[in-house]
Amino acid sequence: MRRLKDLIENRLSRRSVLTGTAAAAMLATAGAFAPSLAQDVNTTGLAVTDDTVTVGILHSVTGTMAISETGSVQAEKLAIEQINAMGGVLGRKIEYIQEDGASDWPTFAEKAKKLLVNDKVAAVFGCWTSASRKAVLPVFEQYNGMLYYPTFYEGLEQSPNVIYTGQEATQQIIAGIDWVAKEKGAKSFYLLGSDYIWPRTSNKIARKHIEKLGLKVVGEEYYPLGHTQFNSVINKIKLKKPDVIYAIVVGGSNVAFYKQLKAAGIDMTKEKPVLLTISVTEDEIRGIGGENIEGAYAAMKYFQSLDNENNKEFVKAFKEMWGDDIVIGDVTQAAYLGPWLWKAAVEKAGSFDIDKVRLASPGIELTTAPEGYVRIHENHHLWSKTRIGLAKTDGQYDLVYETEELMEPDPFPEGYQ
């Protein structure tokens, strides 16, 4: 009995395969105008037809992280729409399937698997926190997918299945500390952060670099995520009188920290202390309030106020699509790069196959990036400039410095661990 059943199923599936091939062949003849046949540019069974290619967007649009990830979703959709308006990728319009990670790491892994296994997407743009990336990483490596990850993060990772479009820690930190030491004559630093891997790893790198420069760390401290009372640490800062408060506070804590800092009479518009952060983008300032963070400096690669043609067009298009009162932060811009970098790699490879796209990726450059020029490094991170911005009351940053050269991404920095 069992055998018979197997036999029937086998025959059935063989037949459907046969009809499938026939249909594809017919389609191929019909689609003679298409620049290349689907089976030529897609040998591994991805969701590519003669005129469409399907990608995935995987972010949290519900739960705590929705605050941060909304901008990334918007940027990725904008990029996809623009690419489609230009004729798509290898002549194929991009269609996307959006999944909600719901701020829950196992959900991210499950949805990633769904996108790769059921939907056979050609690339995924997504994740925000390191925790969500770590959760989907085994899925992407097992099913050989391609993830474009937008957030600046702590480094110490390099996967063949991920392109990191945000900065890794050394790019953000070293340039910032060099600048504050040179331009502001800073001698002493107070390191502060939320208590999880990114702030801790970043401060570790910062401390090593500060000590390398012969300067002093007078305090280092972490508070649980979601902490809302910072009066004690503010008192400590007042006593230690550091030249620089180096703050990597995230989420709702951010708002509490800056409001209380201001209320405690630490005026960041004065000469000292200088507040330097790597965690507050224009997005976060909306919650904090410009008047509470005026005078602080941020070290990252993109500010909405950047004055160049690419960025003007990007900001204009973004506002047209998502409304005038929107702000664009560093990660949002990095998320925007994802689809473009993928398109460039696919076209260089002449194929959607993950392995070919991966091989084609290093060396891909983007001259149209809002932040200026970026290039993919061998290690799958981006060469990019680091910039220092001065926070203003209107919630925007004024660019005060940018590195002359592109900073080399160095996810495993020697001597910093």
Added chain:
Amino acid sequence: MFADYTWTELGSIFAMQGFAGLILFSVFVLMALGLAIIFGQMGVINMAHGEFMILGAYVTYLCSNFVQAYIPSLFGIYFFFAMALAFVAAGALGALVEWALIRHLYKRPLDTLLATWGLSLILQQAYRSIFGAREVGVSLPNWLLGSVPLTDIIEIPINGIFVMVLTLVIAIGVYFLLFRSRMGMQTRAVVQNRVMAGAVGINTEKVDRNTFALGCGIAGIAGSAFTMIGSTGPTAGQLYIVDTFLIVVFGGAASLLGTIASSFAISQAQSTMEFFLSGSMAKVLTLLTVVGILMLRPEGLFSLKMRR
């Protein structure tokens, strides 16, 4: 540990830390008073307490935008209207929730945990749909920002003083309402013996609704005040809920005085330890101490002696 500092600096440390502790104390009391009424007096485990606070915060946000846009001359004092409105809005929602949900569950107090937790999820998503997932910034009048410098080092944040005064006013108000008014007497009667209270002619349903609304309204005021020191976002209420329950349970659920005493103990312990240890360690030690004490005294610091 103290060797790096001079005596004047040490004096300032203690003064400032004492004050930081007092601010934390006021914040805790403000946070917990509403819950002490709902959980302590009525026995309803209100997991949506944080969301009622955030409703107050959003009302304040709307008020600040409205006043800035239409009557900027009143911006300096809008905060008082905002708090009153926050009280009304959160109280009204509380009354609605009591009518639709809670009153069916008085005989099953543990189920209120699940029901109100579901409610908190619904409210969070509602805020997210209405106000957007991002945090909103509430602008404050200038007189509430900044600080009063006492010496070179000691500076007292004005919003800290504001929260302290507000807490005092509300605590006294709640005291009079519960222990010196007719409504309070009825409330306490219903809490102690629902059937008897009904038998002597108290409208227990009305008392329940008012008490629940009062607790929610106070949460609304707390949320409104916390726009000065914290964030306003759909899930910001979650930041407060654990501390709030901790305080109420530690103080002895049925005792308002216990809530105040436990706020004081926890805030002072936390702020002192935060100064000498790191922030995360301070939290760990505080929680451990509380757990230890609750093991020895499961009924909390203060307990009412009554015949069951």
